[in-house]
Amino acid sequence: MYNIQNIVAKNIADYRKKHHLSLDKVANATGVSKNMLSQIEKGNSNPTITTLWKIANGLHISLSQLTSLQDDHIAFIDESDIIPIIDEHVTIYPYFPYDESKHFEMFKMVIQPNGKMHSEPHHAGSEEYIIVNEGTLEIEVDDKSYIINNHQAFRFNCDVQHSYFNPGNTSTVLTSTMYYQ
Structure with a gap:
């Protein structure tokens, strides 16, 4: 079973890897501390909506790119x-x-x-x-x-x-x- 902490953790780690970014660079871009980002990326912290928006905005991605499983073939959602x-x-x-x-x-x-x-x-x-x-x-x-x-x-x-x-x-x-x- 997925939970929001694990999804956010995976998406941040994937983004950092894809863009070759250190935690320091992500912290500078988002205004979220390196320590907090590390805890989020490990799945040890449940960030607030405000923190999620700061991360998404700082990385120039949408909130849902940060918080959702990537699935391009969804046609019906309950x-x-x-x-x-x-x-x-x-x-x-x-x-x-x-x-x-x-x-x-x-x-x-x-x-x-x-x-x-x-x-x-x-x-x-x-x-x-x-x-x-x-x-x-x-x-x-x-x-x-x-x-x-x-x-x-x-x-x-x-x-x-x-x-x-x-x-x-x-x-x-x-x-x-x-x-x-």
Whole structure:
């Protein structure tokens, strides 16, 4: 049985090997300490979503490239088949991992009541498309707040700092598509 720690560990090790990178170079590129990267790569640490985004952004790869098994022949996905990325107040389900030929990834995000997640800027030119399926999402992009309600959508350039917040008393469920140029 795979778990997220082992998948992330394997993907970081594979990436470093493929690109001939030391832990020092990865630490400098990502802002994550060499010690923490070593623990993650050994499967001894369960990184937060924020740390995973820092690693993905620093290596210029998508979150799903870091957190998903590589399988190019998936045609049908059931949520029970997905290994979720779980943080204190946010859970991400990577339904469609990054596809090099299409330049996007798609995932479901569940934010607990009063839960918040901060995201560093993604790759230059990146865009995020959000559809709120349940609840209300407050999103802050470049120091400006927007409210997206149930069955509404929102698109923004995500190469700037942004934060997701659930102001309600029930879970907010959204679908996000990240497009990388």
